[in-house]
Amino acid sequence: TQLLEQSPQFLSIQEGENLTVYCNSSSVFSSLQWYRQEPGEGPVLLVTVVTGGEVKKLKRLTFQFGDARKDSSLHITAAQPGDTGLYLCAGGTGGQNFVFGPGTRLSVLP
Amino acid sequence: KAGVTQTPRYLIKTRGQQVTLSCSPISGHRSVSWYQQTPGQGLQFLFEYFSETQRNKGNFPGRFSGRQFSNSRSEMNVSTLELGDSALYLCASSPGAGGDQPQHFGDGTRLSIL
Numbered sequence A: 001t002q003l004l005e006q007s008p009q010f011l012s013i014q015e016g017e018n019l020t021v022y023c024n025s026s027s028v029f030s031s032l033q034w035y036r037q038e039p040g041e042g043p044v045l046l047v048t049v050v051t052g053g054e055v056k057k058l059k060r061l062t063f064q065f066g067d068a069r070k071d072s073s074l075h076i077t078a079a080q081p082g083d084t085g086l087y088l089c090a091g092g093t094g095g096q097n098f099v100f101g102p103g104t105r106l107s108v109l110p
Numbered sequence B: 001k002a003g004v005t006q007t008p009r010y011l012i013k014t015r016g017q018q019v020t021l022s023c024s025p026i027s028g029h030r031s032v033s034w035y036q037q038t039p040g041q042g043l044q045f046l047f048e049y050f051s052e053t054q055r056n057k058g059n060f061p062g063r064f065s066g067r068q069f070s071n072s073r074s075e076m077n078v079s080t081l082e083l084g085d086s087a088l089y090l091c092a093s094s095p096g097a098g099g100d101q102p103q104h105f106g107d108g109t110r111l112s113i114l
Helices: none
Strands: A005-007 A010-014 A019-024 A031-037 A044-049 A055-058 A061-065 A071-076 A085-092 A104-109 B005-007 B010-013 B019-024 B031-038 B042-050 B053-057 B064-068 B074-078 B087-094 B109-113
Touching (some): A005 A085, B005 B087, B019 B087
Antiparallel strands (some): A085 A104, B031 B042, B031 B087, B042 B053
């Protein structure tokens, strides 16, 4: 069974700070997706990374896929209250279903 | 372009009853996946349908079932409800099948079992 772990589980920071959250597994994934979920809503796709070592930037968010395609990180620069939410990583398994991590709950205080 | 629509948004049932949840995917999307989300277990995969056929199934009891219609709309059914079935049920659609397609989620149906 492929499992994904995310750390930290909870993170509370002040507006303007930088942060990094991690997504790790002992399994290799064909792709890695990051989602953000806000209360009362479904997860919204932020990015998909497919190549080992790939780095993608989305405004203040930087996503990296590990060289071995077993881990990923999400770095947020100068966090804002609007970044508050549950960040989920999901590993793609090719022909099978996605495997989701438990999430990192981020709170950015003004 | 309309997003994924799930109905109803909220549902309250009692133990032993059954429930049917509905999901309308994004137009043109042929794959629909269902997930259960709880605070303790996170997002857990229930099943995926593509072109009216179940492609994958998660580790849930047979009380959980689903189907997909020719217009790609999907329903999931839970019979003999238990207290532990209280959760947010999310539906996601994607253009194709398989575990690398971007998933577009609806806002879910929150099911509470009394």
